[in-house]
Amino acid sequence: MTAVAVSTLIASPAFGKTFFVKDQTAYKEAVKDISAGDKIILANGVWHDFEIVFQGKGKAGDPISLTGETPGQVIISGQSNLRIAGEYLEVSGLVFKNGHTPTSEVVSFRVDSKSLANNSRITQIVIDNFNQPERQEVDFWVMMYGKNNRFDHNHIVGKRNKGVTMAVRLNTEQSQENRHRIDHNYFGPRQILGSNGGETLRIGTSHYSLSNSFTIVENNYFDRADGELEIISNKSGKNIFRNNTFYQSRGTLTMRHGNNNIVEGNVFFGNGADHTGGIRVINAGQTIRNNYMEGVKGTRFGGALVVMNGVPNSPINRYHQVKDAKINNNSLINSDNIQLAAGSDTERSAVPIDSTFTGNLIFHENAKDVFTVYDDVSGIAFADNVLSPMEPPEFAKGFRRETVTLTRADNGLLYPESDTQAGISRDLNVTQKQDVGVSWYTKSEPIIAFDSGKTIQVTPKAGELFAAIAAAEPGDTLVLKRGDYVVSKFLKITKPLTIKGKGKVTVSFERSALFEILNGGSLKLSNLKISGKTAPDNAGNSVIRTSPYSMLENYRLEIIDTHFKDIDINHSFNIISAAKGTFADNILIKDSSFKDVTGAILKLDKESDDYGIYNAEYLTITNSVFENVQGALVDYYRGGTDESTFGPHFKLTQSKLINVGGGKRNKSGASIHLHGVQVTNISDNVFDNSKAFLINHTVGEPKTNIFENSFINTPQPKNFELNSGLEPTAIIKNNLVVSQ
Numbered sequence: 001m002t003a004v005a006v007s008t009l010i011a012s013p014a015f016g017k018t019f020f021v022k023d024q025t026a027y028k029e030a031v032k033d034i035s036a037g038d039k040i041i042l043a044n045g046v047w048h049d050f051e052i053v054f055q056g057k058g059k060a061g062d063p064i065s066l067t068g069e070t071p072g073q074v075i076i077s078g079q080s081n082l083r084i085a086g087e088y089l090e091v092s093g094l095v096f097k098n099g100h101t102p103t104s105e106v107v108s109f110r111v112d113s114k115s116l117a118n119n120s121r122i123t124q125i126v127i128d129n130f131n132q133p134e135r136q137e138v139d140f141w142v143m144m145y146g147k148n149n150r151f152d153h154n155h156i157v158g159k160r161n162k163g164v165t166m167a168v169r170l171n172t173e174q175s176q177e178n179r180h181r182i183d184h185n186y187f188g189p190r191q192i193l194g195s196n197g198g199e200t201l202r203i204g205t206s207h208y209s210l211s212n213s214f215t216i217v218e219n220n221y222f223d224r225a226d227g228e229l230e231i232i233s234n235k236s237g238k239n240i241f242r243n244n245t246f247y248q249s250r251g252t253l254t255m256r257h258g259n260n261n262i263v264e265g266n267v268f269f270g271n272g273a274d275h276t277g278g279i280r281v282i283n284a285g286q287t288i289r290n291n292y293m294e295g296v297k298g299t300r301f302g303g304a305l306v307v308m309n310g311v312p313n314s315p316i317n318r319y320h321q322v323k324d325a326k327i328n329n330n331s332l333i334n335s336d337n338i339q340l341a342a343g344s345d346t347e348r349s350a351v352p353i354d355s356t357f358t359g360n361l362i363f364h365e366n367a368k369d370v371f372t373v374y375d376d377v378s379g380i381a382f383a384d385n386v387l388s389p390m391e392p393p394e395f396a397k398g399f400r401r402e403t404v405t406l407t408r409a410d411n412g413l414l415y416p417e418s419d420t421q422a423g424i425s426r427d428l429n430v431t432q433k434q435d436v437g438v439s440w441y442t443k444s445e446p447i448i449a450f451d452s453g454k455t456i457q458v459t460p461k462a463g464e465l466f467a468a469i470a471a472a473e474p475g476d477t478l479v480l481k482r483g484d485y486v487v488s489k490f491l492k493i494t495k496p497l498t499i500k501g502k503g504k505v506t507v508s509f510e511r512s513a514l515f516e517i518l519n520g521g522s523l524k525l526s527n528l529k530i531s532g533k534t535a536p537d538n539a540g541n542s543v544i545r546t547s548p549y550s551m552l553e554n555y556r557l558e559i560i561d562t563h564f565k566d567i568d569i570n571h572s573f574n575i576i577s578a579a580k581g582t583f584a585d586n587i588l589i590k591d592s593s594f595k596d597v598t599g600a601i602l603k604l605d606k607e608s609d610d611y612g613i614y615n616a617e618y619l620t621i622t623n624s625v626f627e628n629v630q631g632a633l634v635d636y637y638r639g640g641t642d643e644s645t646f647g648p649h650f651k652l653t654q655s656k657l658i659n660v661g662g663g664k665r666n667k668s669g670a671s672i673h674l675h676g677v678q679v680t681n682i683s684d685n686v687f688d689n690s691k692a693f694l695i696n697h698t699v700g701e702p703k704t705n706i707f708e709n710s711f712i713n714t715p716q717p718k719n720f721e722l723n724s725g726l727e728p729t730a731i732i733k734n735n736l737v738v739s740q
């Protein structure tokens, strides 16, 4: 090979050498002998399969830097990553997208276990959807090792596979007491993972959690960081979490392990969204002051403020007792749950001690009693807390009721008009979305809504629907003119689309499924009549199924005013079958009917490994009729015994089940089969001549309510507690039972 690595060397004696490199060979040459003050610039363009090793020794005030020619125009794609080691290094201006790391980390503050980075900075980089192709394959996007490093003004968005987005490691002495700074980053939307391992930021691990980290996490913006129930998992000591904004993010800042941390000046906007949380306090010496929560709706461990019970002489990976906690001058506005001595049970019996809870302002416009007290809280001294308009709680003194009127100040937060002393300071600095990340990369919305695009007319002519689906843009609506549509190919859905009938539209199909939702796809059906009559005479057809391969992107499925019949050409013909490795954010069935089905309406039971993974977060069915269904209305399965997910959720209202679940191939023998579902509401339905429900509770404290239904010739629901040893906890009341 005769090619010589070429880089343009620009002399600038006072500030070191600048290498402008156009390919990987030139980069490797340039990096060989860089020293303090030198700079490597990567040319604009796409750098494919580029494993960047950036190693050198700069000096304080005279770092070695690696940067892109023009911010936003240097794309690192394919199988790529960045590893840095040495002293005083600075990396900026790179965009990681359209690829994934071949190692377990995208950006690492070490080259190998012996070569770490210290006194170094990564700033103004973007990592956008740089995911492993398999959603259950674990990797980490940013891993900090070494000491005195800074990660700031970066844009991190769209982690969809398993694994913490960013972590600080304390696994060797060289990485402990590290004094890192993580600031002004945009942690953009992270979709619900549907299992453990979806945290956005973790500092430490339980194993080294008694070591101090001295990491400062400040002025970051967490935008819908929904992955799992920990947004931040703190697992080390002496960290500061300051002035971060948590915008509509499910989960909490969890002080899971480690002592003497400070959490102050953080803002949590729940916007009334499900499972938005605040701060969860565990361990000794934690300070929680001057934090603001508004519209935070989380319950249980995911509440606005949760103080846990500990385990006496706890092993390092369980729950250490709360002591010396200082919970002062926080404002909790229209936030539903403050949980004290939470998690109290025979194991977690060590109540909080030597702690204070003073000067907090708790306002709830619905006068909701926000406190739940699970055990003795005499170890917490309550003083000077103000409630409005609720009455003071009965479990302790130290609360007074005031009539508080709130107004929104220039910083966007609500303050009392009167000079109430309780709550946050007037000068709290709120980190805004536009102040974080980089200015040259768009903070785009994570989801394209149904019916947000253009409308396309479709006629029943053979092949026209297929072609229209292929040509449509995300968010488009296909309006089907009246007539009979016979579909001869799989309709593959790779973008959010609505398919809507105008007048009487009947759709039949000749393959083993009508629709296949593939990665990136979401589907809304409206005003259609779907028949299974022309489907192949084979067992195991579906009307709608998901990709047989792992889908990184969560999907949505809505079935509205759509009527299914003759789903019975052969046995086990399901309406909706979800494959392993696919996850629905939301499945909605509304104003629809289903008649003569030989399989199940919904098969959401393919994650059968008991790893705590499941197929759908929310399943909601309302005002629909199911008649002569041999399988179950739903087989919904979430195995495993970890407590890392909020879902699955199941809601069934105002619907009628007639002769459901009685087929001989229905393995559970149930009309509704829920295993490990966390939140269930079944109310105002009629069950006629159907099999009993089977509800298995496996983890956590699942909430199951079965109210105001009519059971006609249908046995009562069966609820089993598989692991807790409790009596059945489902609340089954005000139902009408009729046998004829």
Ligand code: CA
Pocket (backbone or CB within 6 Å): 196, 197, 198, 199, 228, 230, 233, 644
């Ligand atoms: Ca977790």
